[in-house]
Amino acid sequence: MSCHGEQPSTKRPRGAGPVIALVGNANVGKSAIFNQLTGLEQAVGNWPGKTVEKAEGVLLHRGRRIRVIDLPGTYSLLARSEDERITRDFLVGQGADVIINVVDATALERNLYLSVQLLGIGTPVVVALNLVDVARKRGMIVDARRLRRLLGTEVVPTVAVQGTGVHELVDAALRVRNRPRRETPEIMRYGPEVERRIGKLEALLGPQRKGVPARWAAIKLLEGDTRLLRRLSRSRPDLANAVGILSGELSDIHREPASTVIAAERYALVGRLAREAQDLAPEGRRRGAEWLDSASMHPVWGYVLLIVIMLGILAFISVFGGWAATAIERAFESVNPGASEWWGALAWNGGAVGLYAALGVALGFLLPFYFILSLLENSGYLPRLAFLMDRPCHAMGLHGKAAVPLITAFGCNVPACVGCRIIENRRDRLIATFLSTLVPCSARTAVILGIVGTFMGPLWAMALYLVDFAIIIGLGRLLHRTMRGASVGIIMEIPPYRWPVPRLVARQAWARFRPFLVTAVPLIVLGSLAIECLRLAHALDEITAWMEPVTVAWLGLPAFTGVLFILGILRKEAAVVLLASVAGTVNIPSVMTPVQMFVFALVIMLYIPCIATIAALGREVGWRTAGLITAAEIGLAILAGGLAFRLLSPFL
Amino acid sequence: MPKEETEEYLEAMLDLSAGGRAVKTTALAERLGVAPASATEAVQRLCRDGLVSYEPYKGASLTPKGREAASRVKRKHRLLEVFLTRVLRMAPRKAHVEACRMEHSLSDDTEEALCRSLHGPDCCPDGDPIPPCDRDVESCATCIASPRPSGKRDRGQAVPLTSMQPGRTARVLFVRGGRAVVKRLCDLGLTPGTQVRLLRSAPMRGPVEVRVRGCDLAIGRGIALKVFVEDPGSAA
Known part of the structure; x- marks a missing residue:
């Protein structure tokens, strides 16, 4: 699936108008503000680590062109993980004219910890006090005016999902842009030592x-x-020495590393700021529904709920998808003119059948899946899932954070590969990236449910999933054993549950779905036409004959499937859609035995990441590793397919 | 109210309430050389902080918490007087004025070190007794003989986060582990001295969930084992 956004350039053209960077903790609404400002569709959801690359958009504000950069969330400017480094390098490199520091009003203390660091960096800062509505509901009233006085900079209350305050924010940003820097206010000083x-x-x-x-x-x-x-020890070794002595003194006094001492003091001063700026109602409903947390993270019921949710999604999509695909097919077939001339057959079997098959997959399987995924993301369930899955993930040598990209990989492997960046450790990241390309994405789900689910029943579809999961776990264990280095555990924020905003969920599902509609559907129709041409020209057999040693001899599949494996590299769902045109009939069981259908779906599922995923892999882990992963998966698919054929044949 | 001012009031209260008498705010104002109105206001604020209890027409008296705080300042004051006169050979009158200023910024650790280097004096140069310390030591002799500070007086035993009961709150003492991990935990607010509450732990030695500074964090078991908190049992 190609649901990956535009790659923003890192260079900064001069004279292109002011640049505003959105900076803040993870999951505070930076992307929501970005979308409000630019009208673009950055992924929004209630879990930390959605934005792993900076995104860029243009805003026309009162006749001025302003470039807006959405940076990955960070908790401090002493960056350690990949996504935090991007933010820090951008800010230290003076990439922005103004920083909009998005602050979550419901967790003021932790958010101001970053603000205090941003305020010293030299670039003018405006604070967007986001989620003020939620904060107020929980009895936390933050006085923007008092905060403005304390921080010595503009503070604008916002409700990003509704767009409240975002234009005032830009006005404030333009106001502070050329304001001279002030002295560090007294309250923002550390302890005397x-x-x-x-x-x-x-x-x-x-x-x-x-x-x-x-x-x-x-x-x-x-x-x-x-x-x-x-950098310092290269230019001024004497100063680097002095740094060592001074920080050594600090750690001697407190018997803690200097970084811990400073963090503790920074939190102390931030605590003072927060206490001054906010009025707290008595403790009570500070965090929303606690019972929901207790239930969804319960040691027993939490897992039951997790399994019910996952099976429910699978069952719903399988039933709904089958029904929708059939309905679309019927609608089209009812107007089939039944032309017998060659051009009529080409137009219908190539064009129309390709179109309705593609639409069936798109509307039946992909759209509902994206809808549910957006719903899960926006509610805040994903971090809970990471919590529950942490221990099981250890079986694969991973930790719970990997569960989040692995789950999103059910939608599409491409964002999952990129999303693995939330894992700090390089080794863990590589394993998680590899495994995420094996997760049955929505395209593969379409293959599994469209062929095996429809013609063999849901239990066989389930069996395919189980085989895939077993392979993922086995491979994970193998990599964990053989790769050097140790896994570092999970440290992840669990944000409060929020009611998904229907408009946001719908927009996000649509944003993911649109690339499929505009690029994949035409491609599939073209592919379908091409195959129909080849078939009419009797050239199809030549290609498939060439692949017969593998497809027929080893995997036991009909010869015509060969061409599908080639087309499937482009898009996996094309394989199921075009199966009909290659086989020359929609009635698949008339040309394939159950064993053949199962093996076909299994091989399609495993044999190679689609072209978009290979591209993403290459970017994330390097082309050499991406090539190795691809080769390994081809080998794995051929091996597994052959074994399945030989094991299942006696029974089916 | 600044710390210094609070401590001055408490000290004055301690002096005037000898024998457990209630202190009139007018007497307090006279002693500290301030207007009666501001003394009344200060007493009200001390009341709110739970350091003083106030009964109209009778006067103010120190609560146990206030008395403890006052004794600690008094102790620092008199120890400093001993140091300034005995070691630095300053005039007693001058030493008293200096000690009045220094007592507010003297840390508990320095106070302890001072006491030991002076071999645990009993009374100040004027002959007034020095309030005893409330540290967990066997006797003054063992304290003076020990080479290192005894540490914080309220420091309980350190236990890992994972051994806390769900729903309990404790103070973070220190965090061990790799630089990156310690740094990450600090960034998220788990700094030494912070109150942390264990919300739940996942089964089969899974991760724990804690609440710190109003935010909830999931922490892997391996990392949580290296976050040490004060044993809630031993602190009480």
Whole structure:
């Protein structure tokens, strides 16, 4: 599936209007604000780590062209994981003219922890106080005016999903753009021990370091920022020494690493800020439905619910998809002119059949799946799933965070590959990326349910899924054993449940579905026409004959399936759609035995990631590894298909 | 109210309430050289903080919490007086004024170190007794003989996060583990000294969920084992 967005360029054209960067913790509504400002469709959902690459859009505001950049969420500017590094490098590289710091009003303390670091970086900052409506409902009233005074910068209350306050936000951003930098307010100073050392280092560093204020650089150096330290030890080894001595003093006093000391002090000062700026109603409904958490993460019922949800989705899509595909087919066939001339057969068997088969898959299987996935994402269930799946994931040498991309891989492998970036550790990321390309995506679900589910029954479809899961787990274990390095555990925020906003869910499902409609459907129709041409020209047999040693001799499939495996590289669902045109009939059981259908679906499921996934893999793990993964999967599919054929033949 | 001001009021209260008498706000104002109105206001604020109880027409008296805080300041004041006169050989009058200023910024650890280096004095140069410390030590002699500070007085035993009961709250003492992990936990608010509540733990040695600074975090078992909190049992 090609549900991947545009790749934003990293270069910054001069004179193209001001650049505003959206920065904030994960899951605070940056992308929602971005969508409101630019009218684009960045993925929005209630789980941390959706945005892993920066996205870019243009906003016309009061006659001015403003470029808006949506950056991946980060909790601090001393970045360690991949997605955090992108944000930090962009900001330190002075990529933005103004920073909009999106702050979750319901978790003010933790969000201000980042704000305090942003305010020192030198670029003007506006604070978007988001989710003020939710905060108010939970009895947390944040006084924007008081916060503005404390932070010494503009603070605009917003409700991003409704678009409230976003234009005031841009006005404020343009206002502060050229405002001179102020002194660090008194409340934003650290304790005397830390402050003294910051001062010393600041004086040693001199006024400016590559555009970053000396105070900011001094703090980051004391915290042990590896990138700044490396640069410093190359240019001024004496200063790097001084940093070592000063941070050593700090850790001696507190018997904790200097970075922990500074983090603790920063949280202390942020706690003061938060207490000053917000009025709390008595503790009580601070977090919404606690019982929902207790139920959905219950040691027994949580898992029962998880299985029920997953089976429910599968059953619903299988029943609905079968019904919709048949209905669409009937509608088309009822107007079949039944032409017998060659051009009539070409137009109907090639064009119309291709079109309705593609629409059947699209409307029957893909659209409802994307709808449900958006619903799950927006509700906040995915992080709970990561919590529940952490222990089972250990069986594959992964941790719970991998469960989130692996689940989204059921929709499409492409965003899953990219989404694996939320895993901090390189080794874990590689394993998770590999495994996510084996997860039955919606296209494969269409193949499984469209062939095996429709003609052999849901139990056989389930069996196919189980085989796939067994292969994923087995492969995961194998990789875990053989690859060097150790897995680092999960550390993940669990956001409160939210009611999914129907408009957002619908828009998001549509945003994922549209690329399929505009690129895949025409491709499938063209492919269908091409196959029909080849068939009329009697050239199809030549191609399939060439693949017969594998398809017929080893896998026991009809010869005509050969061409489908080639087309399936482009899009997997094309294989099931075009099966009808290759076989020359919609009545598949008349040309394939149950064993053949099962083996065909199994091989299609495993044999190669589709072209879009290979491209994503190449970008994420490098082309060499992507090539290896692809080759491994071809081998695996041929092996598994052959085995299944030999094992199942005596019984079916 | 600034810490210094609070401590000055508490100290004055302690002096004036010798024998358990209630203190009139006018007497307090006179002693501290402030207007009666501001003394009344300060007492009201101390009341709100639970350090002082106030009965109209009778006067104010220290609560147990207030008395403890006042004794600690008094102790610091008198220890400093001993140090300034005995070691630095300052005049007693001058030492008193200096000690009044220094007592507010003296940390508990320094106070302890001071006490030990002075070999646990009993009374200040004027002959007034120094309130005893409330540290968990066997005797002054063992404390003076030990080479290291005894640590925080309320420091319970450190236990890993995973051994907490669900629903219980405890204070984070320290976090061990790789740099990246410690850093990540700190960023998310799990810094030493923070209150953390264990919400639940997944079965079969799965991850735990904790609430810290109003946010919920899922933490893998392996990492949670290295987050040490104060044993709620031993702190009480």
